[in-house]
Amino acid sequence: MSAPPPPVLEARGLVRSFGGVRAVDGVSLAVRAGELLALIGPNGAGKTTCFHLIGGQLRPEAGTVRLAGRDITGLPPPRIFRAGVGRTFQITATFGSMTVRENVQMALLSHAQRLFGLWRPARRQMRAEAEALLARVGMAEQAERASGVLAYGDLKRLELAIALAGRPRLLLMDEPTAGMAAAERRALMALVARLARESGLAVLFTEHDMDVVFGHADRVLVLDRGRVLAEGTPEAVRADPRVRAAYLGGVAA
Amino acid sequence: MDALILQALNGLASASSLFLVASGLTVIFGVSRIVNFAHGSLYMLGAYLGWTLVTRFAGGGAPGPLGFWGGVLLAALAVGLIGVAIEVLLLRRLYRAPELFPLLATFGVVLIVQDLALWAWGPQDLLGPRAPGLHGAVELPLLGLRFPRYELFLIALGPVVLGLLWLLFRRTRFGLLIRAATEDREMVGALGVDQRALFTGVFFLGAVLAGLAGALQLPRESVNLHMDLAVIVEAFVVVVVGGLGSLGGAFLAALLIGELHAFGILVFPRITLVLVFLVMAVVLVLRPHGLAGAAPAAVPPGAPGAAEPVIRPAPLALRRFALAVFALACALPSVLGDYALSVFADFAVFVLFAMSLHLLMGPGGMASFGHAAYFGIGAYAAALLAHHLAAPMAAGIALAPLAAGLAGLAFGWFCVRLSGVYAAMLTLAFAQIAWSVAFQWVEVTGGDNGILGVWPDAWARDRRVFAWLALALSAGGTLLLLRAIHAPFGYALRALRDSAPRAAAIGIPALTVRWLAFAFAAGLAGLAGALFAYGKGSVFPTLLAIPRSVDALLMVLLGGVRTVTGPIWGALAYAGLSEQLVRATDHWRLLLGLAIVALVLFFPEGLAGAARRWWEARESDGRR
Numbered sequence: 001m002s003a004p005p006p007p008v009l010e011a012r013g014l015v016r017s018f019g020g021v022r023a024v025d026g027v028s029l030a031v032r033a034g035e036l037l038a039l040i041g042p043n044g045a046g047k048t049t050c051f052h053l054i055g056g057q058l059r060p061e062a063g064t065v066r067l068a069g070r071d072i073t074g075l076p077p078p079r080i081f082r083a084g085v086g087r088t089f090q091i092t093a094t095f096g097s098m099t100v101r102e103n104v105q106m107a108l109l110s111h112a113q114r115l116f117g118l119w120r121p122a123r124r125q126m127r128a129e130a131e132a133l134l135a136r137v138g139m140a141e142q143a144e145r146a147s148g149v150l151a152y153g154d155l156k157r158l159e160l161a162i163a164l165a166g167r168p169r170l171l172l173m174d175e176p177t178a179g180m181a182a183a184e185r186r187a188l189m190a191l192v193a194r195l196a197r198e199s200g201l202a203v204l205f206t207e208h209d210m211d212v213v214f215g216h217a218d219r220v221l222v223l224d225r226g227r228v229l230a231e232g233t234p235e236a237v238r239a240d241p242r243v244r245a246a247y248l249g250g251v252a253a
Numbered sequence: 254m255d256a257l258i259l260q261a262l263n264g265l266a267s268a269s270s271l272f273l274v275a276s277g278l279t280v281i282f283g284v285s286r287i288v289n290f291a292h293g294s295l296y297m298l299g300a301y302l303g304w305t306l307v308t309r310f311a312g313g314g315a316p317g318p319l320g321f322w323g324g325v326l327l328a329a330l331a332v333g334l335i336g337v338a339i340e341v342l343l344l345r346r347l348y349r350a351p352e353l354f355p356l357l358a359t360f361g362v363v364l365i366v367q368d369l370a371l372w373a374w375g376p377q378d379l380l381g382p383r384a385p386g387l388h389g390a391v392e393l394p395l396l397g398l399r400f401p402r403y404e405l406f407l408i409a410l411g412p413v414v415l416g417l418l419w420l421l422f423r424r425t426r427f428g429l430l431i432r433a434a435t436e437d438r439e440m441v442g443a444l445g446v447d448q449r450a451l452f453t454g455v456f457f458l459g460a461v462l463a464g465l466a467g468a469l470q471l472p473r474e475s476v477n478l479h480m481d482l483a484v485i486v487e488a489f490v491v492v493v494v495g496g497l498g499s500l501g502g503a504f505l506a507a508l509l510i511g512e513l514h515a516f517g518i519l520v521f522p523r524i525t526l527v528l529v530f531l532v533m534a535v536v537l538v539l540r541p542h543g544l545a546g547a548a549p550a551a552v553p554p555g556a557p558g559a560a561e562p563v564i565r566p567a568p569l570a571l572r573r574f575a576l577a578v579f580a581l582a583c584a585l586p587s588v589l590g591d592y593a594l595s596v597f598a599d600f601a602v603f604v605l606f607a608m609s610l611h612l613l614m615g616p617g618g619m620a621s622f623g624h625a626a627y628f629g630i631g632a633y634a635a636a637l638l639a640h641h642l643a644a645p646m647a648a649g650i651a652l653a654p655l656a657a658g659l660a661g662l663a664f665g666w667f668c669v670r671l672s673g674v675y676a677a678m679l680t681l682a683f684a685q686i687a688w689s690v691a692f693q694w695v696e697v698t699g700g701d702n703g704i705l706g707v708w709p710d711a712w713a714r715d716r717r718v719f720a721w722l723a724l725a726l727s728a729g730g731t732l733l734l735l736r737a738i739h740a741p742f743g744y745a746l747r748a749l750r751d752s753a754p755r756a757a758a759i760g761i762p763a764l765t766v767r768w769l770a771f772a773f774a775a776g777l778a779g780l781a782g783a784l785f786a787y788g789k790g791s792v793f794p795t796l797l798a799i800p801r802s803v804d805a806l807l808m809v810l811l812g813g814v815r816t817v818t819g820p821i822w823g824a825l826a827y828a829g830l831s832e833q834l835v836r837a838t839d840h841w842r843l844l845l846g847l848a849i850v851a852l853v854l855f856f857p858e859g860l861a862g863a864a865r866r867w868w869e870a871r872e873s874d875g876r877r
Contacts, residue, residue: 094751097747098564098751106745117742
């Protein structure tokens with residue numbers, strides 16, 4: 001047996017402060033291929049900041065981020081995308097002046113390094129690939145619609161298709177199911193879990209809905225005031241008294 | 254040594270005047286986020302009204318102290334009321350419109366005021382009265398130098414006005430609200446403050462300051478019709494260098510620019526005009542929000558006006574229509590007379606010019622306020638080649654887009670690193686630098702006299718052949734732009750405009766894409782400029798001046814910035830309209846200004862936008 005490969009994502013000792021407050025204070029975490037890691041914690045615990053540090057939207061003051069062993073700390077988002085990281089945003093971000101399919105085509109063209117074409121129409125390029133991705137997230141029927149008019153749950157699914165277009169090894173999803181109905185949430189997370197198992201994708205996600213977290217995550221990491229409070233299987237974390245205290249705060253104490 | 258001290262004092266005096274104008278401009282911007290192009294017109298009106306009030310109503314002869322100072326103050330108040338009128342009648346309706354619309358509306362006001370001032374006060378320069386009690390010179394203690402009393406008064410006035418404004422902002426409720434609104438406009442609205450009254454009040458304050466500055470120029474210089482644009486460009490520089498919305502920054506920047514002028518004339522007499530804009534460019538590159546400015550709050554996604562329409566391939570009927578129009582355009586030169594042929598070539602040039610700007614403004618979402626720079630650089634490249642090297646036209650037409658494109662690469666590298674108003678102002682600064690070079694480097698460019706004798710080669714000298722050549726190159730360039738908009742490159746540009754974080758997260762390199770778009774647009778504007786030069790047979794610095802940049806903006810907006818082919822129709826309509834106006838009436842500025850204001854107020858989606866809406870309504874009726 002050879003040594004196990006390095007984890008897809010390995011962050012060590014991440015630090016970032018805003019105006020003297022350490023929003024993220026020495027967070028370390030690792031996600032392996034095919035694994036879903038949920039990042040949870042009360043509001044202001046530093047979840048989104050952590051995401052921005054890994055995705056390149058913010059630069060850490062200390063610590064390292066490695067992707068399959070390669071140091072990607074502090075790279076700008078476009079280079080982190082090229083290294084193999086796809087992400088969805090807490091507040092959905094799509095290209096409102098494009099159709100659903102064109103949104104995915106845009107990501108495919110970028111991944112194929114075909115952004116600087118000046119002559120062939122973009123809408124005729126990589127069309128089949130885009131439609132295949134849309135079919136995977138259940139958006140095939142809406143390919144021709146303007147992305148600006150989509151319902152919230154559909155936007156989240158479109159974002160997932162866009163994130164997958166770069167053939168990522170790591171998927172970062174900031175509250176992937178916020179604003180969706182319960183059945184939609186389960187369907188989306190089941191899809192993500194299936195993708196992870198099938199293609200060895202590593203998934204790091206934040207979530208407020210505990211049903212989603214405990215129903216789909218392989219492991220759970222709890223943040224509180226910028227620090228890792230607990231980490232383990234959903235069952236172990238659920239049973240941890242410190243986690244209960246952090247979530248229930250004054251009530252439990 | 255004495256000369257240096259005197260020059261420094263002169264610099265301080267101009268700095269004070271500059272600060273008076275700039276302070277009003279910056280306060281208005283801070284609260285309303287409106288870049289008020291008409292601020293220079295208010296300054297000019299202050300000077301004209303002051304002249305009338307002091308000379309006419311002071312009872313003939315030398316005006317007494319009350320006559321002069323009363324006249325100056327009355328003029329300032331009157332200008333304040335004019336400012337209120339502009340705010341209430343025009344700008345109030347535009348606070349929710351995209352950034353460029355209020356700016357264009359105020360440019361319309363500039364044109365209107367120019368014609369009204371010409372009508373009221375005539376074209377000749379007016380000499381103002383001296384200030385009673387302040388004429389003559391006084392010996393400065395310690396230095397032993399004689400210096401004009403009035404200039405000393407102005408030197409003192411700047412800090413006094415700064416102090417008064419500071420007191421107003423710190424000690425009154427009105428000032429508190431102004432500061433709060435500068436920080437966070439939404440919040441002030443949410444607190445239940447009457448924003449309308451606040452904005453009107455701010456405009457009154459700003460206009461009074463501009464009017465006061467204008468009226469106080471009476472003893473220093475003659476009153477003329479060029480004061481408005483001369484001062485507004487300087488005031489923009491001061492406000493941008495100081496940091497938009499910052500009073501202290503404006504004061505500092507006014508000192509910097511005032512002294513720069515004073516010593517620039519001594520040290521670099523040949524590049525005084527360039528110097529100021531060079532300083533502005535350097536400051537913006539080093540401190541992107543000015544000396545004392547803060548980064549503007551990010552516009553939240555989904556802000557009003559953010560929803561751009563989906564660009565789809567043109568429907569078959571529209572493509573057939575376009576083909577028919579192009580066929581007609583190809584046939585037209587064979588039946589046109591000489592004058593009509595030269596107008597035809599101009600129209601072809603303007604279509605390409607407008608379409609090249611539209612790549613930046615529409616899909617690119619960037620505002621360029623100095624697109625004339627690239628038009629002019631192309632024209633001058635062709636003219637210089639013809640004049641100094643006797644190069645054939647083919648060489649000029651090939652090298653002009655190259656020269657303009659290289660200028661676009663150089664200027665664009667800085668411009669794409671800024672956003673919003675700062676980026677627009679930097680494009681303006683670079684255009685003014687290019688203009689200053691054309692204007693002041695007389696040995697090479699001929700200065701104000703331009704370069705004459707830039708004629709096409711013999712084979713294209715026939716007006717009909719040249720019209721076809723212009724049409725072919727314009728259509729070729731336009732086709733290139735249209736293909737680019739529908740190609741991955743245009744999509745990447747739009748992606749950056751629609752959602753910067755999403756575009757970054759899928760690997761689109763924002764700066765590179767925007768930079769290349771800037772150079773691409775500049776190159777095609779340069780091609781348009783070269784054609785224009787050969788069509789006219791001459792080039793002048795006005796090709797690079799502000800009004801030419803505004804022409805391009807108007808063509809794009811008239812056609813519809815949110816459409817793909819709108820600027821073509823916008824260019825034809827605008828060029829046709831101004832052509833007719835200039836020929837039909839002396840008051841073309843007034844009419845054009847009114848047309849701009851009406852366009853911005855009642856027709857913001859442009860010709861093609863309106864046509865599209867009509868078409869879509871018809872289509873959906875048909876389906877029902």
